[in-house]
Amino acid sequence: MERRIKLTEDYSISKIINGGWQLAKGHALIQEVDYEDAMKGLFALAEAGFTTFDCADIYTGVEEFLGTFLKRYAGSSPSKKRGIQIHTKFVPDMADLGRVDRKYVETIIDRSLKRLGVERLDLVQFHWWDYEVPGYVETALILKDLQAAGKIRLIGTTNFDVPHLKTLTEAGVPVVTNQIQYSLFDRRPEHGLIDFCAETGTKLLCYGSIAGGFISERWIGKERPSEYENRSLVKYALIIDEFGGWDAFQELLSLLGSIAAKHQVKIPNIAQAWVLSRPEVAAVIVGVRSARHVTDAGKTFTVVLDNDDYSRIDAFLAAHPGAEGDTYGLERIKGGKHASILKTNLSNA
Helix, strand or coil, X not given: CCCEEEEECCEEEECEEEECHHHCCCXXXXXXXCHHHHHHHHHHHHHCCCCEEECCCCCCCHHHHHHHHHHHXXXXXXXXXXXXXXXXXXXXXXXXXXXXXXXXXXXXXXXXXXXXXXXXXXXXXXXXXXXXXXXHHHHHHHHHHHHHCCCEEEEEEECCCHHHXXXXXXXXXXXXXXXXXXXXXXXXXXXXXXXXXXXXXXXXXXXXXXHHHCCCHHHCCCCCCCCCCEHHHHHHHHHHHHHCCHHHHHHHHHHHHHHHHHHCCCHHHHHHHHHHCCCCEEEEEECCCCHHHHHHHHHHHHCCCCHHHHHHHHHHHHCCCCCCCCCCCHHHCCCCCCHHHCCCCCCCC
16 A cells, blocks of 8 residues: 555645644543653654644644644754645634634634744645534635635645535635545445545545544453543544444454454554545544554555455445434534534634
8 A cells, every 4th residue: 555645746645644633632531641752653653754744723732742843853954844744724613603704814824833833834624613604615715815825735624514515616715635534433424525525636534544542452342431531532432323332333343353363453454444445535644642653553554455355344334334414414413412522612722
């Protein structure tokens, strides 16, 4: 499997992107992050060729952390800094949606530039919490203006469904990527989004490919816990329910375990390889918080699933279709259980 993919003729990224959400302050519910160990992990990733990192303006402290990493990693060699790609997001607070204007957008983008210590943001991924609040098209067009001004290289979206992504593209917003949740548990992108991306050339950057760590050996044979280590596991536990419940989850782990043993890798490698094999998927986003995880991440590129692997997986998934509807639809249901765990006002944190 190739390790990199071109998003444009002159911009390529790692097919495994290191996600920064696990480094956000307040993400952990039990044990806080060891930031020095995490910094070592970032260095190890970059040296191993995993040069693409993902963060967001609303991940408290993460843009600053990656800015520190960039400064340390570059050292006396500017070429090292140029070899790193950092993707961030522009996520206006839910409470601010009605007042987002050019000044608001420029202020947040300028803040991201300052936090990261760069002159241009590689990729800004735009998210809008509530489509019932007007303004998302106008806001995206402001990002386009800032792209023309040289502050943004590429524009993407985050968690956009087909109708609203179509509206943006028809308005002339040059959307290169859409970051969405996609895994063996959550196949909502297959309900129209992949077909739309094939038509427009938009690529998918996928988070949740290992469901926050649920799709791994550590959960084989385990009872459902009464509390979770972090907010991601709370979120993905709900997706497991949509998939078919804890028993179905354990059956999937058993299946993936047998395939992993065949390929002499681990369960997460199989899950990531499966997502990377899907149409229009450019990369998976995985949180690597420690240097010791880098070698495991690299093994995904050694996996070549064969027809028997796909047949076994497809047969199991046919009996467990999972959540219905478009991508991020459940999370947008006001008062729903998926929406209730989201923090929607973090821009000023």
